[in-house]
Amino acid sequence: MTQRKLILYIAASLDGYIAKPDGDIEWLSMVEAPQQDYGYKEFVKTVDTIIMGRKTYEKVLSFGIPWPHAERRSFILSKTRSGGDENVTFFNGDVGALVAQIRQTPGLNIYCDGGAEVVYELMRRDLIDQYVISVIPVLLGEGIPLFKPGRSQHNLTLLKSTAFPSGLVQMHFERKRDAGAV
Numbered sequence: 001m002t003q004r005k006l007i008l009y010i011a012a013s014l015d016g017y018i019a020k021p022d023g024d025i026e027w028l029s030m031v032e033a034p035q036q037d038y039g040y041k042e043f044v045k046t047v048d049t050i051i052m053g054r055k056t057y058e059k060v061l062s063f064g065i066p067w068p069h070a071e072r073r074s075f076i077l078s079k080t081r082s083g084g085d086e087n088v089t090f091f092n093g094d095v096g097a098l099v100a101q102i103r104q105t106p107g108l109n110i111y112c113d114g115g116a117e118v119v120y121e122l123m124r125r126d127l128i129d130q131y132v133i134s135v136i137p138v139l140l141g142e143g144i145p146l147f148k149p150g151r152s153q154h155n156l157t158l159l160k161s162t163a164f165p166s167g168l169v170q171m172h173f174e175r176k177r178d179a180g181a182v
């Protein structure tokens with residue numbers, strides 16, 4: 001049985017921010033184009049479990065839309081919230097154990113939707129298998145950095161990259177896990 005992959009699928013400015021300092025992500029709309037979802041619909045067909053941080057979760061709720069992952073299991077990392085509802089389960093425990101537990105049962109891949117704090121927690125444990133990063137053609141200057149400092153080096157293999165007419169460049173990387181790789 002192939003191990004279920006944990007995939008980070010996220011957008012960032014060219015200078016590496018996922019949101020402005022106040023959490024604003026309105027700038028992402030600059031690449032919105034008719035009939036262009038940058039592969040998102042196809043991607044979500046390959047996942048059945050979501051991991052995201054409490055701040056990202058609350059941002060999604062602030063859009064006032066129905067929970068977009070109703071047919072998937074969603075784990076929201078939080079130390080301040082517990083329990084859950086029909087859509088999500090709050091999780092405050094060992095993130096490594098959570099991922100291991102998800103992987104024990106057969107299923108599709110696992111989608112990490114961010115934010116940066118959760119990416120850091122997962123990367124610290126070297127749990128992310130693939131990175132799908134959509135670079136938005138803007139230099140925000142400041143904001144919430146996608147990759148926080150203070151973890152070890154991770155070498156990656158570029159699987160593919162696509163440049164779209166909007167200027168968005170999407171890169172798919174795989175974590176290099178060959179013997180001897182960092």
Ligand SMILES: NC(=O)c1ccc[n+]([C@@H]2O[C@H](COP(=O)([O-])OP(=O)(O)OC[C@H]3O[C@@H](n4cnc5c(N)ncnc54)[C@H](OP(=O)(O)O)[C@@H]3O)[C@@H](O)[C@H]2O)c1
Binds near residue numbers: 011053080
């Ligand atoms: N550009 C994009 O594609 C994209 C994607 C995702 C998010 N975003 C943006 O990024 C911003 C949020 O990112 P963020 O890095 O500030 O926050 P985040 O990672 O979404 O959430 C951080 C929260 O997650 C919880 N958490 C983190 N590590 C934990 C652990 N080990 N155990 C338990 N709980 C843990 C904590 O919740 P408690 O405080 O409740 O303990 C923490 O405050 C939002 O503005 C969002 O819109 C952008």
